[in-house]
Amino acid sequence: MKTLGLIVNPVAGMGGTVGLKGTDGPEILERAEQLGAVPQAHKRAARALAALLPHSDNFELLTFSGVMGEKPAAECGLKPQVIGSGSSPRTIPEDTIRAAGQMADRGVDLLLFAGGDGTARDVCGAIGTSVTVLGIPAGVKIHSAVFASSPPAAGQVAASFLGGEIVRVKEAEVMDIDEEGYRRGILSARLYGYMTIPDGRRLLQGLKAASAPDERAVQMAIATGLIESMADDRCYIVGPGSTCRPLMEMLGLEDSLLGVDMVRGGRQIGKDMSEREILEGMANAECSLILTPVGGQGFLLGRGNQQISPEVIRRVGKENIIVVATPEKLTSLRGRPLLVDTGDIETDSYLCGYYRVVTGYREAAVYRVSCYA
Amino acid sequence: MEIQRGSRLRNFHQAKWDEEVIFELSTPGERGIHVPEVETEISDAVGDGLSRIPTAMRRKTPPALPEVGQMRVLKHFLRLSQQTLGADFNVDIGQGTCTIKYNPKINERIAGAPQAMDIHPHQDESTVQGALQVMYELDLFLREISGMDRFSLQPSSGSDAILTMAAIMHKYHEVRGEAATRDELITTIFSHPSDAAAAAVKGYKIITLYADEQGMPDLEALKAALSQRTAGLFITNPEDIGIFNPRIPEFTRMVHEAGGICGYDQANVNGIMGITRAREAAFDLCFFNLHKSFGAPHGCGGPGAGALGATEEMADYLPVPLVGLDGERYYFDYEVPHSIGKVRSFWGAFSVILKAYAWILSMGAEGLKEAARIAVLNNNYLLKKITEIYGATSPYTGGKRRIEQVRYSWQKLYEETGVDTHDVTLRLADFGFHLWQSHHPFVVPQPFTIEPTESYSKDELDEYLDGLRHVVQEARTEPETVKRAPHNSVVHKIDESSFDDPEKWAVTWRAFIKKHGEAAAKIRG
Numbered sequence: 001m002k003t004l005g006l007i008v009n010p011v012a013g014m015g016g017t018v019g020l021k022g023t024d025g026p027e028i029l030e031r032a033e034q035l036g037a038v039p040q041a042h043k044r045a046a047r048a049l050a051a052l053l054p055h056s057d058n059f060e061l062l063t064f065s066g067v068m069g070e071k072p073a074a075e076c077g078l079k080p081q082v083i084g085s086g087s088s089p090r091t092i093p094e095d096t097i098r099a100a101g102q103m104a105d106r107g108v109d110l111l112l113f114a115g116g117d118g119t120a121r122d123v124c125g126a127i128g129t130s131v132t133v134l135g136i137p138a139g140v141k142i143h144s145a146v147f148a149s150s151p152p153a154a155g156q157v158a159a160s161f162l163g164g165e166i167v168r169v170k171e172a173e174v175m176d177i178d179e180e181g182y183r184r185g186i187l188s189a190r191l192y193g194y195m196t197i198p199d200g201r202r203l204l205q206g207l208k209a210a211s212a213p214d215e216r217a218v219q220m221a222i223a224t225g226l227i228e229s230m231a232d233d234r235c236y237i238v239g240p241g242s243t244c245r246p247l248m249e250m251l252g253l254e255d256s257l258l259g260v261d262m263v264r265g266g267r268q269i270g271k272d273m274s275e276r277e278i279l280e281g282m283a284n285a286e287c288s289l290i291l292t293p294v295g296g297q298g299f300l301l302g303r304g305n306q307q308i309s310p311e312v313i314r315r316v317g318k319e320n321i322i323v324v325a326t327p328e329k330l331t332s333l334r335g336r337p338l339l340v341d342t343g344d345i346e347t348d349s350y351l352c353g354y355y356r357v358v359t360g361y362r363e364a365a366v367y368r369v370s371c372y373a
Numbered sequence: 374m375e376i377q378r379g380s381r382l383r384n385f386h387q388a389k390w391d392e393e394v395i396f397e398l399s400t401p402g403e404r405g406i407h408v409p410e411v412e413t414e415i416s417d418a419v420g421d422g423l424s425r426i427p428t429a430m431r432r433k434t435p436p437a438l439p440e441v442g443q444m445r446v447l448k449h450f451l452r453l454s455q456q457t458l459g460a461d462f463n464v465d466i467g468q469g470t471c472t473i474k475y476n477p478k479i480n481e482r483i484a485g486a487p488q489a490m491d492i493h494p495h496q497d498e499s500t501v502q503g504a505l506q507v508m509y510e511l512d513l514f515l516r517e518i519s520g521m522d523r524f525s526l527q528p529s530s531g532s533d534a535i536l537t538m539a540a541i542m543h544k545y546h547e548v549r550g551e552a553a554t555r556d557e558l559i560t561t562i563f564s565h566p567s568d569a570a571a572a573a574v575k576g577y578k579i580i581t582l583y584a585d586e587q588g589m590p591d592l593e594a595l596k597a598a599l600s601q602r603t604a605g606l607f608i609t610n611p612e613d614i615g616i617f618n619p620r621i622p623e624f625t626r627m628v629h630e631a632g633g634i635c636g637y638d639q640a641n642v643n644g645i646m647g648i649t650r651a652r653e654a655a656f657d658l659c660f661f662n663l664h665k666s667f668g669a670p671h672g673c674g675g676p677g678a679g680a681l682g683a684t685e686e687m688a689d690y691l692p693v694p695l696v697g698l699d700g701e702r703y704y705f706d707y708e709v710p711h712s713i714g715k716v717r718s719f720w721g722a723f724s725v726i727l728k729a730y731a732w733i734l735s736m737g738a739e740g741l742k743e744a745a746r747i748a749v750l751n752n753n754y755l756l757k758k759i760t761e762i763y764g765a766t767s768p769y770t771g772g773k774r775r776i777e778q779v780r781y782s783w784q785k786l787y788e789e790t791g792v793d794t795h796d797v798t799l800r801l802a803d804f805g806f807h808l809w810q811s812h813h814p815f816v817v818p819q820p821f822t823i824e825p826t827e828s829y830s831k832d833e834l835d836e837y838l839d840g841l842r843h844v845v846q847e848a849r850t851e852p853e854t855v856k857r858a859p860h861n862s863v864v865h866k867i868d869e870s871s872f873d874d875p876e877k878w879a880v881t882w883r884a885f886i887k888k889h890g891e892a893a894a895k896i897r898g
Binding site: 054101149150152153154155156157159161165327328330331334335353354355356361362363364365366367370 | 381494513562569573578579580581582583584585586588591593595596597598773784787788789790791792813816818852856866885
């Protein structure tokens with residue numbers, strides 16, 4: 001018998017219906033309520049759970065009381081085991097964190113959570129990559145890659161995962177933007193971390209299709225090609241993101257997944273460096289900058305890697321930027337360009353144009369980079 | 374579920390025999406044919422046969438072949454044949470990009486006739502003049518269709534033809550002293566993946582152009598990709614999504630200006646036969662899969678024929694031999710100055726060549742054009758009807774028509790119901806239909822690709838449409854029926870988890886036993 005955890009952030013999404021760009025923090029929630037917002041996350045959770053109902057004999061459902069999971073589950077005809085309760089009268093982020101921790105302790109096979117980026121961040125902070133999770137999109141901000149594309153899709157993927165039809169997992173980004181800044185028109189997102197999600201890709205595509213290789217295998221192919229082309233006397237600035245990680249691993253160096261690292265002659269010059277440290281490390285050496293798009297919108301610069309500042313970019317030079325991405329990541333952009341938003345208009349327009357994106361061993365795509373503004 | 378009379382859908386149920394792998398049927402000593410003992414007169418004259426094989430080349434142990442009687446072998450393969458969904462059984466329009474059209478049975482008779490079957494490739498050319506004439510004339514037909522100046526019929530598949538194009542391109546640059554520096558091949562994300570793969574086999578770095586918002590390969594991206602390192606461009610048009618790229622002359626012009634070679638992947642030429650040609654689009658090389666557009670069957674992965682055409686300049690690099698006519702007699706022509714040599718033993722897949730030759734003769738020039746027009750008409754009929762089905766879209770068209778196929782999307786259906794394209798595929802199998810999704814990566818989300826060709830009647834297209842509508846209706850009202858499909862097929866669901874795991878996959882029986890152990894084999898008492 002499999003175990004499924006369920007956490008609903010009951011207030012997720014409320015800010016969006018009244019134009020508040022998010023619902024993080026008690027004051028915003030109050031404003032949202034004053035503007036007439038009503039909770040809707042439990043409804044979206046229920047739409048996902050409906051897909052699980054036919055499989056209810058095969059898993060045990062653990063959740064928190066009331067609107068945090070018990071209520072939407074019961075509405076669908078599921079009989080959850082309630083293992084805790086949220087704060088009253090209104091739940092707070094700590095409730096999500098506590099619930100996620102308890103479910104991880106109980107060894108759930110999958111944790112479904114309904115919310116947005118804020119909720120994803122709370123879950124990520126509590127359990128990291130230790131438990132396989134899947135987001136039911138119910139929040140205002142959905143920039144993270146841990147969400148299914150719709151509530152019914154979340155339910156079906158969960159059913160396939162619990163039923164053993166999906167056996168692979170992969171790491172996906174948890175992103176969040178600064179809501180306060182966003183309300184003032186400044187979009188500043190960061191890569192908050194990674195969580196483990198079911199890898200729902202189907203391998204069997206019929207007679208003609210080669211099966212899609214495992215994403216990590218592609219990342220290793222990219223790293224192999226990069227290492228072959230690396231010059232000993234050059235300095236390599238390695239940006240954040242999981243696509244860059246195998247490069248550092250294969251060089252036998254430490255990788256700061258969310259930070260900027262630096263390599264020269266196969267040796268580590270720095271790890272998780274600030275802008276100043278990067279500039280210092282660049283002194284007296286020709287440099288290349290290895291970047292991968294971070295987050296669902298395809299941001300190359302300005303989201304989660306602000307330490308790679310306009311000054312760093314000017315010193316590196318556009319021609320020395322090496323962009324890496326798996327073909328899956330590029331195709332997930334659906335034809336939209338990669339984006340830069342360094343905060344400096346001149347730098348952004350300098351960076352625009354077509355780049356070779358390394359997509360495999362001796363394989364590249366030519367892809368457009370545009371300014372966000 | 375019982376399908377009601379009045380619906381075009383069938384109460385289909387596939388045969389399931391739970392048939393063993395032939396190795397599991399082996400009984401020591403059993404034989405299909407007892408070969409007669411060699412008469413002493415013969416063995417006295419030529420020895421025992423084995424003694425002529427050098428000792429080092431002789432097996433120490435006999436090969437571990439299955440030992441099975443004739444009748445059991447017959448049953449085995451007939452049972453397996455009932456477990457497939459063959460093109461002659463179903464409305465096989467769901468294998469988009471494959472051009473599954475009707476393959477006239479009379480052409481099987483022609484290819485199976487002793488004049489074709491019993492000739493040997495080592496025979497003197499004076500004794501196979503008819504076969505040479507077929508190859509010579511097929512070359513002439515294909516020149517007309519493509520505008521190219523010479524064809525080689527040697528490559529035995531589309532991918533083989535692409536590899537041959539890559540070899541020719543390499544030789545071309547080698548002759549100019551540029552082979553070492555021109556090491557990049559440009560292709561597009563919606564061209565066939567073999568354009569990239571076969572060129573990579575030849576040692577090229579692969580540069581892929583992604584589609585712009587209209588689904589066209591990005592011309593600006595091509596500009597950015599071109600350099601002194603460019604060896605050439607391999608591209609399809611119309612691409613796999615069925616959109617014809619009207620800017621193709623600009624692509625070939627820019628590649629030529631950069632010093633590269635342009636190869637046209639026309640494996641599937643079905644929507645433009647007799648309408649547009651490789652020459653007018655300024656390609657240097659092109660190829661046709663005779664087993665797609667030209668009426669020969671696909672043959673379950675072989676035999677095939679990727680007839681490769683070249684301009685006069687590039688014909689100097691074609692594989693040898695070509696077939697020539699000296700005014701009276703046909704002959705094998707080895708006088709090709711820069712030939713890359715052979716890409717296949719002997720002269721090509723003759724049975725496929727013969728079927729394509731017969732098909733073209735029976736169609737005639739007007740017939741070819743008409744086939745293309747009907748294929749396009751059928752496709753656009755389906756485009757209209759399919760995009761009226763709930764949850765189905767055709768990304769990129771913007772209301773425009775397509776050529777011979779369309780890559781549709783079930784993304785909307787997936788978001789509304791959680792039923793994905795793979796689920797729809799499996800459920801359609803319950804009605805005797807096949808549906809294919811797309812090459813990887815899935816650029817179109819939740820894709821499916823349909824190519825009706827000219828062969829199917831409106832009734833048959835409508836039957837297929839009813840299948841799609843039925844499954845979509847189920848997805849909206851009882852998604853579990855779709856998610857748990859197939860219900861009427863040979864195998865319910867396959868565990869896909871080990872498909873790309875080198876520790877588990879096995880493409881031979883010996884590898885299977887080695888990786889999974891004797892106990893994994895089905896043991897019969």
